[in-house]
Amino acid sequence: MLIQVEDAADPRLADYVRLRDMDLRKSLESEHGLFIAEGEKVIRRAVGAGHPVRSILTTAKWVERGLPDHIADVAGETTVYVVSDQVMAGVTGFPVHRGALASMGRTALPEVRELLNGTRRIVVLEDLTDHGNVGAIFRCAAALGVDAIVLSPRCADPLYRRSVKVSMGAVFAIPYARMIDWHGGLAEIRAAGFRTLALTPDQSATPLDEVVMAERVALLLGSEGDGLSSHWLKEADQPVRISMSPAAMELGVDSLNVVAAAAIACHGLLRR
């Protein structure tokens, strides 16, 4: 059902307000159990992953051009708010170029124990707080065949708009769960029979190429600045590293960003 809305302050558009205000969005999205999908491709994937559509927001210009088939299908069963470019920018805080936004309902995440059923190759993220990095790692992990991702309690939200966008929708393609308890979380994964490999820049760790794989393997990745906590490093079965160029070490260019490191490690380890 198409509904014209003329006023950026109309309460029916409340799901879409100030999309670049991270603090506001975090509380709004968690309180109302929603997230925003941007653009036709992402909306299609979010719907495909079983998320209910709360509403769609688009501009008159896009409606005139004809909504993409898939959006039109979804639109038949939900409310589509149609606004001018000015109202769109007024509500969201920026000019939206991808035609349509959808407010989607969150669905309950599985528990870690449940998530691990039937998986062999997983990635565990400890305290990655950058939404772009989380999204990029989901994209890599999905493309390279990782079965599932476990997040520590403080990791950034994969359904935050920027994570979803950077992931190119991969957050809907790879199952994930969030630990309740950081301190005991790794022990639960080890108890499920996973060999836990802690990726570290420490050059005394085992190079990727020399790692002996196991039936079930979990790759642990820490945050960009601090790397993995000493608690997790100590508890992991083995520290592993990416071999750096000796010349680079001398120049002090001795680390990779977490996404590059994740890509190399997923490619090198988890395909085996």
Place this chain on the structure above:
Amino acid sequence: MLIQVEDAADPRLADYVRLRDMDLRKSLESEHGLFIAEGEKVIRRAVGAGHPVRSILTTAKWVERGLPDHIADVAGETTVYVVSDQVMAGVTGFPVHRGALASMGRTALPEVRELLNGTRRIVVLEDLTDHGNVGAIFRCAAALGVDAIVLSPRCADPLYRRSVKVSMGAVFAIPYARMIDWHGGLAEIRAAGFRTLALTPDQSATPLDEVVMAERVALLLGSEGDGLSSHWLKEADQPVRISMSPAAMELGVDSLNVVAAAAIACHGLLRR
């Protein structure tokens, strides 16, 4: 020499104006042959790479705390403009948290032919226009032992502030040159004896693991959206690919971002 400046419009601060205005900065920096280094670590690396310091801009707060030794050394031989936090934000357009900015002089890039002397493993970037991606690829390439980088004429500037920042200063650690002629540029590299490998998502290309290496190898990377041009793909010695997970292909998560792809390919190929 420390000079207090009270007015954000003072012409002596002209090198530092509106650092987030990309169009303005591009023309200003190329016309005056300068670039901006941000923070002590990056300034140190830029100086170490032989770039002359035009001036430094810092805040009274940082001067009171005591400038880091290295900045103090540099500061002894140049002009240091000291401003309030308000003037800093007024000039640059945002609150600078890294203490000091330096305006550095650009030095002439080598010609491609000159750059290639003595190199065995190089990366060639075709039309990567995103500064963050260019910086991240420099960081990967430097850490993984790539000898040099060649840019196509339309590639983003590695000395733009965002490239420098994302590279963590690696743009000063790895030599690079820019082709004059896109159409004939690859032929010049091949004529220098490089085997040119074109990275492509095309799953009929040779997987990385199966590539037969040569004495001199050039890895060609195209832009995020379009990949390599058909001209370069056709001219390259061999198309190569990263193996994707079959499950991911089915889900449509069938590509990696260019930085992740570059990291995997540099790690997989160029260390050999």
